[in-house]
Amino acid sequence: MPGICTIRSGDSASKVGLPGLPHHYRLWELALKTVVFSNQKGGVGKSTLAVLFAHWLMDKQGMRVAFVDLDAQANSTKTLSRTAAERQAMELFSDEPLALPSLAPLPASERACLLFAGGKALADLELMRPERVIPAFRAQLARLAPCVDWTVIDTPPALGLRMSAALIAADEVVCPIELEEYSIDAVTDMLKTVFGVQRRYNPGLHLAGILANRFNARSARQKSALHELVSRYSEFVVPAVISTRAAIPEALAARRPVWSLPKTSAREASLEIVKAFELLLARMAGAAPGADEVVP
Numbered sequence: 017m018p019g020i021c022t023i024r025s026g027d028s029a030s031k032v033g034l035p036g037l038p039h040h041y042r043l044w045e046l047a048l049k050t051v052v053f054s055n056q057k058g059g060v061g062k063s064t065l066a067v068l069f070a071h072w073l074m075d076k077q078g079m080r081v082a083f084v085d086l087d088a089q090a091n092s093t094k095t096l097s098r099t100a101a102e103r104q105a106m107e108l109f110s111d112e113p114l115a116l117p118s119l120a121p122l123p124a125s126e127r128a129c130l131l132f133a134g135g136k137a138l139a140d141l142e143l144m145r146p147e148r149v150i151p152a153f154r155a156q157l158a159r160l161a162p163c164v165d166w167t168v169i170d171t172p173p174a175l176g177l178r179m180s181a182a183l184i185a186a187d188e189v190v191c192p193i194e195l196e197e198y199s200i201d202a203v204t205d206m207l208k209t210v211f212g213v214q215r216r217y218n219p220g221l222h223l224a225g226i227l228a229n230r231f232n233a234r235s236a237r238q239k240s241a242l243h244e245l246v247s248r249y250s251e252f253v254v255p256a257v258i259s260t261r262a263a264i265p266e267a268l269a270a271r272r273p274v275w276s277l278p279k280t281s282a283r284e285a286s287l288e289i290v291k292a293f294e295l296l297l298a299r300m301a302g303a304a305p306g307a308d309e310v311v312p
């Protein structure tokens with residue numbers, strides 16, 4: 017894939033090399049990042065990619081991670097709860113300051129994140145006063161700082177209070193999309209939301225990238241949608257695609273990251289995912305690999 021990563025010399029992040037990139041990133045300079053996976057459309061891969069990103073930070077980068085599942089359906093929670101020390105995401109909207117155990121670095125074999133579980137009670141938040149619960153959420157996330165290096169937030173598929181709270185509290189937003197009919201319209205809506213929040217409430221919010229998921233290179237329709245996306249929003253598109261791969265839901269159903277499945281199809285999926293995550297990290301670090309050509 018041409019033009020994968022152009023790192024400007026002098027960038028704070030362009031120092032030392034992450035596997036697969038020409039230079040390593042100083043991950044500790046990126047530490048204490050809060051990343052939200054967001055798109056008002058359902059079924060585009062928010063939960064899947066948020067869970068895999070959290071695993072990737074823990075397994076491959078040795079980071080301590082808090083995972084916040086803001087979806088009442090709690091799909092991410094189901095996938096992560098086997099290994100995670102569990103709290104309720106609802107606690108993060110309370111004025112009562114969180115009491116937290118310190119999360120010491122764990123050996124790789126016991127890698128676990130601090131999970132704030134999703135659940136049906138979260139739906140009630142949509143009826144609460146935003147001016148009370150949104151600042152409370154932001155303050156609670158700030159309290160996680162001594163315990164974790166990264167916070168990953170999965171959001172519900174709606175432009176509601178929980179998505180606003182996540183965007184207002186976050187440093188980075190990743191927007192997974194599926195290249196189907198109307199997906200460009202959905203991207204436009206999502207960008208309006210992200211930049212609206214950035215302008216009004218959170219100037220520190222950065223769009224890490226739009227990430228095409230469940231891509232089918234044999235579909236002419238998807239390829240043309242990808243071309244259109246890149247021609248409209250080139251500067252925001254991560255120059256990578258994640259194909260539809262059965263190994264991805266299979267691994268998550270087994271509550272494992274896809275790179276731990278010993279199968280060829282899982283290895284192929286892992287290569288794409290790891291490449292996409294490395295590019296996302298590069299963009300979060302201030303280097304902006306262009307997406308002039310992402311069509312396989």
Ligand SMILES: Nc1ncnc2c1ncn2[C@@H]1O[C@H](COP(=O)(O)OP(=O)(O)O)[C@@H](O)[C@H]1O
Nearest residue numbers: 058059060061062063064230259260261264265
């Ligand atoms: N690249 C992929 N290949 C195959 N299946 C995928 C892929 N990404 C997501 N899925 C599946 O698609 C469905 C929707 O994904 P999910 O992450 O739950 O979307 P969202 O959180 O945006 O609603 C899930 O069953 C998930 O396992």
Ligand SMILES: [Mg+2]
Nearest residue numbers: 062063087091
């Ligand atoms: Mg989801």
